[in-house]
Amino acid sequence: MEKNxxxxxxxxxxxxxxxxxxxxxxHLVSELSDQYRFTVYCSGKKYKKEDRLKTFRGAQLKxxxxxxxxxxxxxYDTISILHALMKxxxxxxxxxxxxxxxxxxxxxTRKKIIISIDGIEWKRDKWPLAAKLFxxxxxxxxxxxxxxxxxxxxxxxxxxxxxxxxxxxxxEYGADHxxxxxxxxxxxxxxxxxxxPYCVKVCRIEPENNVHLVLEAFSQIREKTxxxxxxxxxxxxxxxxxxEYATVKNIVLLxxxxxxxxxxxxxGNAELYIHGHSAGGTNPxxxxxxxxxxxxxxxxxxxxxxxxEAKAHYFSSVNELVDLLNSTGQQNLNKIANxxxxxxxxRYTWRFIAGQYQLLIREALCTKNKSNVRxxxxxxxxxxxxxxxxxxxxxxxxxYEK
Amino acid sequence: xxxxxxxxxxxxxxFMINQLLIPVLSRIAFKFNLVDKPNYRKIHLLPIxxxxxxSIAISTILTILISDRFEIVEDYLMISTTSVILxxxxxxxDQKDIKASYKLALELLLAISIAASGTRIxxxxxxxxxxxxxxxxxxxxxxIVITGVVNAxxxxxxxxxxxxxxxxxxxxxxxxxxxxxQNQNLLLIGTIFAGSLLSFLRKNFSPKKIFMGDSGxxxxxFMLITLGIKLLQNKPPLFKEHxxxxxxxxxxxxxxxxxxxxxxxxxxxxxxxxxxxPDRSHLHHLLLKIGMNHKSITFLIVSFCxxxxxxNIGFSGIFPITIVLVAMVVIFAAMVKVLLLIxxxxxxxxxxxxxxxxxx
Numbered sequence: 001m002e003k004n005x006x007x008x009x010x011x012x013x014x015x016x017x018x019x020x021x022x023x024x025x026x027h028l029v030s031e032l033s034d035q036y037r038f039t040v041y042c043s044g045k046k047y048k049k050e051d052r053l054k055t056f057r058g059a060q061l062k063x064x065x066x067x068x069x070x071x072x073x074x075x076y077d078t079i080s081i082l083h084a085l086m087k088x089x090x091x092x093x094x095x096x097x098x099x100x101x102x103x104x105x106x107x108x109t110r111k112k113i114i115i116s117i118d119g120i121e122w123k124r125d126k127w128p129l130a131a132k133l134f135x136x137x138x139x140x141x142x143x144x145x146x147x148x149x150x151x152x153x154x155x156x157x158x159x160x161x162x163x164x165x166x167x168x169x170x171x172e173y174g175a176d177h178x179x180x181x182x183x184x185x186x187x188x189x190x191x192x193x194x195x196x197p198y199c200v201k202v203c204r205i206e207p208e209n210n211v212h213l214v215l216e217a218f219s220q221i222r223e224k225t226x227x228x229x230x231x232x233x234x235x236x237x238x239x240x241x242x243x244e245y246a247t248v249k250n251i252v253l254l255x256x257x258x259x260x261x262x263x264x265x266x267x268g269n270a271e272l273y274i275h276g277h278s279a280g281g282t283n284p285x286x287x288x289x290x291x292x293x294x295x296x297x298x299x300x301x302x303x304x305x306x307x308x309e310a311k312a313h314y315f316s317s318v319n320e321l322v323d324l325l326n327s328t329g330q331q332n333l334n335k336i337a338n339x340x341x342x343x344x345x346x347r348y349t350w351r352f353i354a355g356q357y358q359l360l361i362r363e364a365l366c367t368k369n370k371s372n373v374r375x376x377x378x379x380x381x382x383x384x385x386x387x388x389x390x391x392x393x394x395x396x397x398x399x400y401e402k
Numbered sequence: 403x404x405x406x407x408x409x410x411x412x413x414x415x416x417f418m419i420n421q422l423l424i425p426v427l428s429r430i431a432f433k434f435n436l437v438d439k440p441n442y443r444k445i446h447l448l449p450i451x452x453x454x455x456x457s458i459a460i461s462t463i464l465t466i467l468i469s470d471r472f473e474i475v476e477d478y479l480m481i482s483t484t485s486v487i488l489x490x491x492x493x494x495x496d497q498k499d500i501k502a503s504y505k506l507a508l509e510l511l512l513a514i515s516i517a518a519s520g521t522r523i524x525x526x527x528x529x530x531x532x533x534x535x536x537x538x539x540x541x542x543x544x545x546i547v548i549t550g551v552v553n554a555x556x557x558x559x560x561x562x563x564x565x566x567x568x569x570x571x572x573x574x575x576x577x578x579x580x581x582x583x584q585n586q587n588l589l590l591i592g593t594i595f596a597g598s599l600l601s602f603l604r605k606n607f608s609p610k611k612i613f614m615g616d617s618g619x620x621x622x623x624f625m626l627i628t629l630g631i632k633l634l635q636n637k638p639p640l641f642k643e644h645x646x647x648x649x650x651x652x653x654x655x656x657x658x659x660x661x662x663x664x665x666x667x668x669x670x671x672x673x674x675x676x677x678x679x680p681d682r683s684h685l686h687h688l689l690l691k692i693g694m695n696h697k698s699i700t701f702l703i704v705s706f707c708x709x710x711x712x713x714n715i716g717f718s719g720i721f722p723i724t725i726v727l728v729a730m731v732v733i734f735a736a737m738v739k740v741l742l743l744i745x746x747x748x749x750x751x752x753x754x755x756x757x758x759x760x761x762x
Contacts, residue, residue: 123751129744136747159757163750278758302758 005037006361007084010077010094012068013042014056017258020173020284021094027174031354033058036361039088041080043068073097085111090361094118096135099142106145112364115142116150119280120159124208140164147364153281155302158400161373169360172282172307174350175291181265191266193252198225200270202263202285203277205230205238210276210299215245217321222250224325227266229254268292272333275304282307291344295336297324311339373398404586409593412469416597420461424605424612427453435497438613450611452496455618458598459489465594474587480519481628484512488624492617502678512624513548517541521632527646528723548627554659555623556616560686562696563606565614567704569622570599572655576629583636591629607697627656646723653727654714658707661734688741692748706737
């Protein structure tokens with residue numbers, strides 16, 4: 001049987017070097033290339049001509065000479081989409097920058113569109129007002145004109161149900177690409193903190209990730225060591241914090257590490273993972289920490305609670321974090337670690353995630369309209385319902401009304 | 403023709419008289435219950451004297467008397483007397499809250515008397531291809547326009563300084579046109595009102611606030627629209643080559659309150675409510691919800707008005723009048739759409755915050 005052709009649009013490109021979407025694309029291609037013919041669109045700016053591959057694990061790679069992020073993402077996504085229409089049946093779009101063109105695609109072609117809306121971008125304070133308005137409007141167009149939209153967290157599914165009255169699908173990220181690393185002599189030399197127990201946090205250095213909160217908490221507890229890996233020099237916020245906490249003895253600040261073994265060495269051998277993210281749905285860093293079998297202390301926000309199934313401990317202020325650090329005993333930590341590992345093994349493996357995407361692609365290929373949040377019965381006339389004594393169906397409690 | 407110095411001097415006199423008048427009237431206001439008491443819908447927290455309109459009127463009259471230029475009043479006799487009657491009714495309303503239908507009846511009556519006295523909208527200057535209007539149509543249109551504009555400006559009085567600055571803009575505009583057509587009386591009226599308004603605005607923005615109330619808003623609105631209509635009838639015609647210029651300028655100036663009111667009425671009807679039901683969906687309410695403060699809102703809306711004026715004047719030489727006015731409505735609609743988008747953005751941001759904090 002002829003294999004269906006799927007285009008993956010909106011990532012920086014393969015091989016994956018940049019972030020969650022790219023890792024997702026890489027694993028989709030690895031797991032599903034035997035069933036589908038993938039074409040992945042990559043940013044020519046990030047892959048120099050000499051390094052560019054033509055194919056990668058069975059997927060065709062096409063290069064567009066624009067940046068994939070920032071304001072260039074709008075033409076980047078748009079051109080990728082238009083090019084993909086020619087030879088692909090299903091467009092899997094990651095991110096809403098190009099969604100303004102979707103109404104035209106629905107109007108003029110019969111191609112299927114699956115779009116992943118990537119957290120709730122328009123709420124982020126880092127964007128100026130004009131960008132927020134564009135993203136807000138783009139999200140609306142994306143949900144209204146795609147065949148299927150994907151949220152990466154159940155809390156975001158609640159939000160789209162509330163706002164658009166349609167059902168989003170929830171597919172998170174996989175974490176089993178992480179490695180279990182036993183430190184060797186060289187590692188101990190490079191990172192002396194490995195010899196003792198320490199806590200770890202790996203994230204982008206942004207106010208939303210509560211970097212300042214965690215640093216403040218650890219500066220109050222001198223007995224515990226904190227190792228934080230992130231892009232400190234990328235922002236004023238980061239540079240200021242790095243200066244302020246450079247002299248504190250129990251805090252080790254490291255610059256970004258891209259080597260998978262090295263970052264998993266540092267993460268995997270910690271005794272505790274601190275997750276301060278307050279936005280963005282399911283964070284890949286959190287699911288990876290869970291898969292590595294680390295106990296987790298997470299910022300108290302609906303996304304983190306959903307990701308960890310409410311089985312971790314949560315903090316919303318410096319004081320609460322300090323309390324948790326002081327009062328959580330080793331037995332408790334072990335229990336949490338086991339829970340986290342169990343959840344991750346069950347939900348956050350790439351085979352499972354790719355399987356879900358495969359089901360979604362099959363559904364997209366035969367669906368016509370997006371499913372409404374309410375059941376079909378609600379579309380009947382109220383008078384008809386009362387005639388059959390079914391009027392109570394009008395008052396169903398919806399899943400997001402907690 | 404009076405010298406510039408004289409004109410500015412008269413304006414300064416009006417300013418100073420009003421400065422002295424306001425504190426005196428404020429104290430009297432409390433005795434007569436001419437104050438605005440805060441309630442759930444209003445924005446301020448202390449009772450505030452509603453003497454803005456009266457003080458502007460009194461300082462204007464005193465300035466005219468002092469400068470011995472009573473011919474100004476004679477020239478605009480009908481307009482002045484009807485405005486003053488409206489002012490008095492406004493005062494009574496501020497004190498005792500008259501029924502809306504009585505207010506409307508009086509406004510219609512005054513509008514009819516203005517029309518009967520000869521001040522009418524006589525032509526549409528080419529809008530939709532219509533030029534000179536029949537007498538009945540003149541009456542009808544004049545009455546509707548006066549009543550509509552006066553009420554629109556009344557609804558505009560919602561944040562500090564908005565109605566005041568807007569009226570100031572109007573009177574300055576009238577004064578400039580008066581200068582251009584060498585009509586002394588118009589120039590002086592514009593300057594005197596501008597002076598009084600400046601003084602009022604100073605107090606309106608200061609911590610020791612006063613409001614102009616219904617009396618002031620109706621009074622100023624009525625004066626502005628009737629002076630405008632009378633101006634259009636000027637012989638010789640205002641702008642010989644482009645007779646529609648004057649009409650367009652008037653339309654552009656009054657467009658914002660009028661279009662905003664129409665938008666709000668239509669919105670309420672669309673949602674199934676009565677158009678007069680009080681809610682907070684006017685332009686300045688939306689801007690308040692976004693989080694702008696009063697001064698910024700006034701500045702923004704008045705700048706918007708000025709840019710509408712400039713755009714319209716610019717366009718009117720090139721395009722026929724119908725297109726210019728349609729463009730004006732379209733631009734207004736676009737700006738409101740953007741505003742509503744921003745408003746929706748903020749609202750959903752709040753909803754999201756709540757969602758994020760609710761755990762299970």
